[in-house]
Amino acid sequence: MAIPLHLYLPIAGNSVNVVAVLGLGVAVGLLSGIFGVGGGFLMTPLLIMMGIPPTVAAASDSNQIVGASTSGTLAHFKMGNVDFKMGLLLLVGGVLGGTLGVQVIKILRAMGNADFLINITYVLMLGFVGGYMFLESLQALRKNKKPAKPQAESAEPAKPKKESAYARCIKAMPWQMDFPRSGIRLSVLMPLVLGVLVGVLAAIMGVGGGFIMVPVMVYLLRMPMHVVVGTSLFQILFTCINVTIMQSVENHTVDFVLALILLLGSSFGAQVGAKIGKRLHGDQLKILLATLVLVVMGKMLYGLLAQPSVLLAYMGGH
């Protein structure tokens, strides 16, 4: 029996080309394995282009990320790149922040111009984070022309930078705790509070938060880039389990057939991605991620500036 080229998706209510969806899964899995982001920013719009309703695309994507991030976390765990302590603290903060964010968005919607505010904030934030990361890692690359050994090193940022006010401030906070995996010492409050902030933002913007979480870990928590990627995947795993179950129960928008095809591709891609990431130096990883963030920002900005081909959209999309 030949493998069918098309499969009908019972929840999405449309059929898709299996090969195309599988390929999309591999591409997004690669990104998630290399950078520790979920890849929803790429996956959801492409699925919509394939004729999947927006709500189903977003929810099934979360289900798919569960598979990809399990695979990716496992790969990074093997390389010693997952800081479970830090991940759990961020997660606790993230869950609290997510709950808070849902309330904030209700208030914003009631005030009327929520969409406008969200879009502008998103573009500005991506532009700022991407631009800063890009410049910072470019400088670092120039300073350190000879790339370090290809192994995952946890030492790059340890090279004592000038003791800034920020660093002194971190040291002064109560409840200091060691995070041996990341090789840093911080107050327990830091990951908790930052987790809440990212959770709020992710809930408001309707994205997984990988794009915000990764820079936060790199610059505010000062974790080494390779550990950031593994820890981010570990945390995304739990966020997406939560979203999958909530969406299934409340909106019936998870298409299991779609998610399964995607995750077969992306779990594979995540493994390859983790291997590629290992070969890259921390600053190279940062500059690539910064470029990716800027590209996503450019795409969003274009979407805001160019006249859409159709002036009506179904409710529930972005």
Added chain:
Amino acid sequence: MRGIKLCLITLFAILLSCPAALFAAEPAPAGLDFAVSPASVRIGATYDGTQLTVTGKAPAGSDVVVRFVGARSELHMKEKGKALGLLWMNLGSLTIENVPSVYLVAASRPLDEIGAAAAPYRLERVAQDVAIAPAEKDTPVNRQELIKLRREEGLYREVKAAVTLSPAEGASQDFRAVMPVPSKLAPGAYTVEVLALKDGKLAASGSSNVQVELVGVPAALADVAFNHSLIYGILATIVALLSGLAIGLVFQSKGAH
């Protein structure tokens, strides 16, 4: 005189487009028998759109129009507009009623050539038949954009060259229409209608129901998703976790040696 005639035709068309049961007592044009094959659409795991073949006899010398129409329902939509005169985004929301889920129409001659008699069956008419609320959103642009959106999704279509007529035999002639049913199809009842237009008038018409149903794997999955949603969500998560683990382990063992 011509105006009155047109008026009557339009009136007739409006009456026809109302539910058949309500107007069963009205004097209708001659009935038209036809067969639809397959008689129902079964959506299995490998469904990717299908073709419905409609065959029957129409009065000799008439143009045959065939349409395939889905259930009419209410849509909630967002209207895009410019904020600050610069940025495109979702601004207002609106509700559109009486929107058919699918609308395919085909004819034995291009619809433009048939002219006014075919007008009630064209896509423009679907745009006129919907009701938009609130009233200030009820603009011609929004009606056109609805049709455009549905066309891009492949749900609304004027199908070209899909109806063929055989040479007339006596008072009747055979027709055969092949309707391309889209892959984006929800289960439910759909209507196939055949209209024979002659001398600018509706000479005969008939309609028949086509049932679309999920079978096999899609039916089973949809049942679990809607009736046991918590189990569905948990199962989807567990399968994703296990697949991720399995693929991770496969790579691990490969990488180790």
